[in-house]
Amino acid sequence: MFHSRREFIKRIAHAIGAAAFMEGFHRLGWASAFLQQESNDYRALVSIFLYGGNDGNNTIIPAETAEYQAYASVRGTLAIPQSDLLPITPSSMSLRFGLHPSLRDIHDLWSERRLAVLCNVGTLVEPITRDQYLRGAQRPDSLFSHSDQQAQWQASISDQPSRTGWAGRLADRLGANEQFPILISVAGSSLFATGAQARPLALVPGSSFGLRGFGTSPTERTRLEALRQLLRVDTEMELVRKASELTEQAIANSQLLNQALSNAAPLQTQFPSTSLGRQLQQVAKIIAARGSLGARRQIFFCSLGGFDTHNNQLPTQASLLTQLGQAMRAFYAATVELGVATSVTTFTLSDFGRTFKPAAGGGTDHAWGSHHFIMGGAVRGGDFYGRYPTLAIGGPDDASNEGRWIPNVAVDQYGATLALWFGLPTSELTSVFPNIGRFSTPNLGFL
Amino acid sequence: MARSKLAKFVISLAVWHLVLLAFRGEVCAATGPILLTEVNSTRAIALDVVTWRRDPFPLVQPIRFGTDERTRIMLFAMGLELLPDEDARAVAADAQDGTGRIYALKVEDVRPVPKFEWMKAITIRLPDEMGEVGDVLVRIYIHGEASNRVRVAIGRVGGGPPDDPGARPNPAPPSPPAPTPTPTPPTYAGPASRADAIRLLEQATWGPTPALIERVQRIGIRAFLEEQFNAPISTYPDLPAVPPTPPQDASPDYIRDNYTLFPLQVRFFQNALNGQDQLRQRVSFALSQIFVVSGVEISQSHAMSPYLQMLQRNAFGNFRQLLRDVTLSPAMGRYLDMVNNDKPDPRRGISPNENYARELLQLFTIGVHRLNPDGTLQLDANGRPIPTYDQETIEELARVFTGWTYAPLPGAPMQKHNPRNFLAPMVPYDSNHDKDAKTLFGNIVLPAGQSAEKDLDDALDIIFNHPNVGPFIAQRLIQHLVTSNPSPAYVRRVAAVFDNNGAGVRGDLRAVVAAILLDPEARGDVKNAPDYGHLREPVRLILNVLRAFNATSDGTGLAEQSAQMGQRLFYAPSVFNYYPPDYQVPGTKLLGPEFGIQTTATTFARINFVNSIVYGRIAPPSNAPPGSTGAQIDLAPWQALADDPQRLINALDDLLLHGTMSPQMRAVITQAVTSIPASQPLQRAQAAVYLVLSSSQYQVQK
DSSP, X not given: OHHHHHHHHHHHHHXXXXXXXXXXXXXXXXXHHHHHHHHHOOEEEEEEEETTOOOGGGTEEEOSHHHHHHHHHHXXXXXXXXXXXXXXXXXXOSOOEEEOGGGHHHHHHHHTTOEEEEEEEEOOSSOOOHHHHHTTOOOOTTTTOHHHHHHHHHHTOXXXXXXXXXXXXXXXHHSTTOXXXXXEESSSOOSTTOOSSOOOEEOOTTSOOSOXXXXXXXXXXXXXXXXXXXXXXXXXXHHHHHHHHHHHHHHHHHHHHHHHHHHSOOOOSOOOSSHHHHHHHHHHHHHHTHHHHXXXXXXXXXXXXXXXXXXXXXXXXXXXXXXXXXXXXHHXXXXXXXXXXXXXXXXXXXXXOBOSSOBTTTBOOBOSOEEEEEESTTSOOSSEEEOOOOOOTTSTTBSSSSOOBOOSEEHHHHHHHHHHHHTOOGGGHHHHOTTGGGSSOSOOSOO | OHHHHHHHHHHHHHHHHHHHHHBOSOOOOOSSOEEOBXXXXXXXXXXXXXXXXXXSBOSBOSSOOSSSOBOEEEEEEESOOOOTTOOGGGOEEEEEOTTSOEEEEEEEEXXXXXXXXXXEEEEEEOOTTOOSOEEEEEEEEEXXXXXXXXXXXXXXSOOOOOOOTTOOOOOBOXXXXXXXXXXXXXXXXXXXXXXXXXXXXXXXXXXXXXHHHHHHHHHOHHHHHHHHHTSOOOOOOXXXXXXXXXXXXXXXHHHHHHSSSHHHHHHHHHHHHHOSOHHHHHHHHHHHTTSOOOTTXXXXXXXXXXXXXXXXXXXXXXXXXXXXXXXXOHHHHHHTTOTTOOOOBXXXXXXXXXXXXXXXIIIIISXXXXXXXXXXXXXXXXXXXXXXXXXXXXXXXXXXXXXXXXXXXXXXXXXXXXXXXXXXXXXXXXXXXXXXXXXXXXXXXXXXXXXXXXXXXXXXXXHHTSTTHHHHHXXXXXXXXXXXXXXXXXXXXXXXXXXXXXXXXXXXXXXXXXXXXXXXXXXXXXXXXXTOOEEOOHXXXXXXXXXXXXXXXXXXXXXXXXXXXXXXXXXXXXXXXXXXXXOBOTTSSOXXXXXXXXXXXXXXXXXXXXXXXXXXXXXXXXXXXXXXXXXXXXXXXXXXXXXXXXXXXXXXXXXHHTTOOOHHHHHHXXXXXXXXXXXXXXXXXXXXXXXXXXXXXXXXXX
């Protein structure tokens, strides 16, 4: 891609005269955006984990009359009114759908084709039909359990416990020679960003990152040196060693990061002052500092909790999706401001979807497949990927009689598509996604 | 069985080798087991169990004696005493090669050498992933105590890691040592050693203080626990009910005190710093991290306070009663949606809410996989874990938990859905209870027509009697109180007490807590097994520091510190607690639940807390009531020792590390302290205290 871009520029420059071309290029303000990407070959994946299990059934809703009525008849009081839906029509389909009304901030990104939807994706051991499921074919371990399904979504391995996440393994492959960790979490620790070797740098958005109390006096410097020496002794106790390694990693990287952040030009884009807004703002600031960090590849982990809507779902989900949409919109604007819109891909993950059939208390229970967003300048947006399920209790996509959709696309394929775009060679795909060969294609085409 | 015969055979013939090879010299004093070596080196007395040859050992055997062809080697140890109920599984071993790589070794057999009963022969299987790496250093460990490391050649001699600092030969003694006492579990009835007293106080209280150390040493561990079981219970305030949302004109102070858990956080720290019921508080805090109700949803202090009070009340009670009180707690009812859980409504297409049913099984009682009595996973014929329940059981159990609502407010009529009331347990409303039959775990039937209360009690009985509960709860409480990676034998001993307290009672938590703290794996002066210990969770780190240094504190400002370290007290992010009990420390095979919140950000927060408390104070938050003081420690006694850095460091080693500071750590701290002139005793004391408290050696408590 970058090759062809470079060639494209060269050819045009040749055709119209290099100097004239470049002058026009700069005057139009494209230069920094266009050339920086070229020289840096920069790419970033930004994950947003929606903890608790977002209800995909009320996130992407059928809008055609017959389909909407089928939806509303089961959803009852949980149904989003048809007139409130934000219309979307996938470019490869002739059916109308609607976004949850609280997602208005990213609605225009759909029209601009910067936003795609991956339908009914979830954890799978291998492709499985309703018949196979009911006959007891192998399914992911501990379906419907938060902790296990979060882990499997993050690991992209559903038939055994994993000590690493897919982003961690991706970093093991592509980040080993980077001077600064390519995994960065603004939302605490996660299996997702844990590799066999790679460890994430975690920071708290907006907080200072470093040791306090050390100035330049000789005794302070001696004490700091002693602190660091202590991190290197008594390593035969494993937990002591691991605690020390983490502290050493933090100290070693804090100076570089703080310097890079203070050198970067301040962001003009305004972010909402919400938890996710602050996280994505921090991510944008680090991307802005990527030059001083020498970063060519970065993977960020963000999260938003509270999606376990067993009760009172309508207001809860509305408020969470508002936060999600506002923060995503601001972040996309920031990537445009930084000239990296086509180099940054943002995507959502979540424990599972929720039962189509409501539960007592005005909410829904744990289910399986769900719909997810992929956003960015490189995304082939305005379209659905995967297959939207048949919203019928006991229907062909239902694992039970409560509306628990059997995924038709695996988390493995979702991750593999992102990883291939990120630069993972096809030949190394199975080292990051060991079960990818069980599925029809590793590349779902949304990038 | 073939292997056990083989072992006997080899041992009897091998003894002569040993006599010739190793019977000379002195044995150095140590608490853990001692692996025997040659007279003049750290090379182990080790034999191939098939050929009886010495090392270097081949990786595989031409003749297949066991289930596989991998080589087994035999090492010999002194001071290795199994408890009556223990076998080889209680002993762990590892090996390190010249590249630093560590291999876990499987110990297959441990038995006394005939006629040399004080000596044990240990059969170890060489691991599949090990190549012909040359010399490795091997150690064994049991009850948290590690042996010396001895040299064993794999494939070829040489190329291994250097000997450990201070390592020396440990040949067998010239004459047999005095017979060891019968290895029954000690009673800990008499006076305690200083180191073990300090260790007990780390496990059973919010941190050792000089007065408590002296007391435990004097009256002994068992008597101290007895005192703790009977200490007066610290309380949480009885707060009046407030409406679901604050009145329009509510002041910030009113909101802080009624619509946040601020007053409970402050009381928690006050109780921990001053309350006599230290052990009860530790156990009830552990229970609050198993039976999680989070302030993220239950944010009104008057709603949470009775729940914390209930955990305090049940900490030494029976687990069955605890289950009932948790289940009927309105705070839990609201948090996990059991309150106002309606029976199925086919007309409206609504199913009972599964939330409480699922988390009760998964997180509070039995977990998702079947366990052996020692807490390890049961496996099926294909080597896969076996689920304890399926989705159908969850749906059936969700129907059991229908028909409960808040207790009616005084004078109000009983309704299907009563208005919120967090001050009394939930009550049944039978016509909203699903009275159809329910089948749990595939074959246990609750008959049709039972009341809400009868169904609930029957279901709780069934769950309470599930064989997973003992090992499940034992493992979690051990992790909170003692160590993150208890041996299966330790879990089994505690689970057995859960199953039967000795008087035929199941679920006696007081007996369980005593069993945890009086176990040989918990007790002892030095625990140096590489997998031992646990990271101090943030609130405990804070409290341990404050108590060790005689702090003045009104309880304010501390929750804010803890939150920065990843533990926002009483506001766990979800029912999965601040960190998961099965969190695996990246890059190891070890569990470390508290490492689940240990990141590059929170490790800074922990060290920066130490900086604040040592070089300044912890300020109350800006919204605290006027006159709040925050917290400050007293370094005067330490300053008084500062003219003699060794005395200062020895005293810190004693109080904070029960005397386990390594020579390397001591050298580093000594140098930093002596670089400060003796004319600045406070600065010297501060530097020493800062360096010990911020060290991983202290942060991971052993």
